[in-house]
Amino acid sequence: MPLPERDQEWPPPHMKREMRLYEEWGAWYAGDPDQLAQVYGSGQVHAIGLDPKGWDRPSKGFSGWIQRAARWFWGTPVPLGQVRSTKLHIPIAGDIAATSADLLFSEPPTLRVPGKTSQKRLDKIMHEAGIYGALLEAAEIGSAYGGAYLRAGWDTEMYDHPVMSVLPPDAAVPEFRYGKLAAVTFWRVLAEDDRSRQVWRHLERHEKGRVYHGLFLGTQDRLGKQVPLEDHPETEIYASQVDEDGGFDSRYPRGLLVSYIPNMRPHRLIRGTSLGRSDYQGVEHLMDALDEVWTSLMRDIRIGKGRVIAPDIFLDNLGRGQGASWDPDREIYSGLGMLPAPGSAANSMLTVMQFAIRVKEHVDAGKAFVAQILRGAGYSAQSFGEVDGSGQAVTATEVHSREKKSFSSRGRKTGYWNPTLQWAPDVLLSLDHAIFGKKVSAEKGEVHWPDGVQPDPEALGRTVELLNRAMAVSLETKIRMVHPEWDDHQVTEEKNRLRDELGLNVPDPDTLGQVLVPGTGDDE
Incomplete structure (x- = not known):
């Protein structure tokens, strides 16, 4: 189904409840007091803010239709006669979203695909395209809004590899089948004219194997009519790419160039939806x-x-007419000609x-x-720096025990991230082969998550030293113990550097036999 062909209400009416929730959660995530006041209705004349979730709709009672309202601190207006608002905001919502992202991707997972050439190319794309940063961004947005979208694409004028971008859920109209994203339409406002009240919108629709682009000229609540892509400079670049149907081949026939990652399910307010719920x-x-x-x-x-x-x-x-003043540093005053009251100082x-x-x-x-x-x-207070004040060092097991609830939430979220992290290598390598002509094979990757706890460097050093003296681990194993987040390419480079420092000029480290370095305990 291509883009809408007629004028309609935008965002679509069936997304009204979701958009009101996104507006509320977005205000908490932004931490802007003015935005919170606007969302909760402090601009109202009365001192009660209406509930933005839609629960303030009329309900029938014994005396007819009445308005149900929820009392919000941010819904109370500034009192009359007060110059400025004295409300103070604590940005705990932003801390929750950032901590959620850190628990997931402060130590990024390892993605594995078959074949050394494909794995090496995937590692290069992940680093050069900033994919790990995009994962952190998507996790933080997903924590706040209940989900996030990852979109793969390309730009041959700026990059020699595929790229990936993050899109928030309040700018998307998704379509699900059995809990999986089947199609999605993104939109963004390009320009607004205050005089004519005209709004320029760019719509981008993703279906299996196809991507559609459209430019619409309407109003704040209406999509309006579709106009040529050349009419706006930000959509002009798509004019030469789309065909007469308004779209082009996505170069990825196995699915969409977009993946949706729910933050947590089920959604407690909208039953039956495939959208995720916010941590808020x-x-x-x-x-x-x-x-x-x-x-x-x-x-x-x-x-x-x-x-x-x-x-x-x-x-x-x-x-x-000039009033009076008081000098607190003056020592002598001329008193009145009267005695003070008895017993007074x-x-x-x-x-x-x-x-x-x-x-x-x-x-x-x-x-x-x-x-x-x-x-x-869904988090433990220890994850946010709330400690018992003992000052004693704790082990990884004790960290897991104290932050059990946080790691439980992290474990649930990794389950929702796994399908997207398996999809990412497939779509990136497919675009790399189709667009940039790289000789790589595209397959779904394997995801290996770290345990999420940073070990004590001193304790880790003692462990590696003891294993090294016992000649129980290889040089590569020691490097991976110290740097578990490194990929194969980084481990190989570090191994070669260590060999050069130890004086082993070996041309091919992968074909080495057992070599014993005196005094080091290396068995490669």
Whole structure:
């Protein structure tokens, strides 16, 4: 099915609920107070923000139709007479998304394909095209929005290899079959004219074996009519590539050039959908309450500043209409010709006001909310730097025990990432062969995940040294123990460098017999 041929509402009506969720989660992820206030309706005249999920639709009660509203701290407007908003935002949502990505890809997985030539070319593409960075980006976006898209492509003018880009789910209209992405339409706004209220949109649709591009001129909520791609400079490059049907061959007949990675399933708000759920789902109220707690603490600090109330005797008259001032450093004042009240001190005329700042109460409440937010998002507090303060070194086993919930969530997410990581070598090598003429074979790759815990360098060094003295490991095994994230090419280069430093000028390390280096314990 090609691009839409008639004017229609955009985004499509069936995506309204998903788009409202993306708008809410995106506001928390961005951490922009103005965006949060807009999403939760603080621009309303009343002091109650309507629920943006769509649960505020009318429901029939005993006295007719009534409005159901949810109370949000970010939904309350700025009080009358207040110059600026004093609300404080704690960006815990961004920390959750970044930590989720770090747990998955701070140590990138290893992708293996059959054949040395194909493996070497895949490793080169993964590094030169920045694929590992794209995986981190997709994992962070997926944590916030409930999923992310990876799109493979090419640009022969800028690169000599395929490339891969990340697209957020709030700019896509997906179509699933049995939980797998069957087609997807991406869109982006190219330009908006405030005077004519016209909006230029670029639509890109991916189907099996085909990619379609279209340029549409409409309004903010209507797609409008399709116009030639040459009418806008950002889509002009596709005009010479598409055929009369508006598309071109994707050069990958086995599927789409796009893969969708759900963050976590099932979706608790939209039953039956194949879309993933955000890590924020179910803890939005807690994040809203956390901001209210810290705003209250800031209010205590603001109004708790010490103030002195001085009587008129301590004020210097500046003249008619000029008011009066007080010099706190002045030592001598001319008093009134009267006796002080019996039993009163000399400084009793000055009143010092100092309100209590409830730091401990607010901090304890904030920590309690943070613990609930992290638990609801599926993570352990230790993953976010919350430690017991003992200062003692812990082993990898103890790290796994303390961060069990985080690693449990990581294990679930790796299961959703495996199909995409198996698809990536296949599509990249297929495009590399079809577009750039490389003699490589394209097959689905094998995924090997690291354990996710960084070992103690000192303990790892002692282990390698003991095995080296016992002559129980080879030079290559020692390199892989110290650098488990390296590919075969990097390991071979390091092995050759070590051999050169040890004085072994061997032309072909792969065909070596058993060679014993005196004093080192190497058995290659």
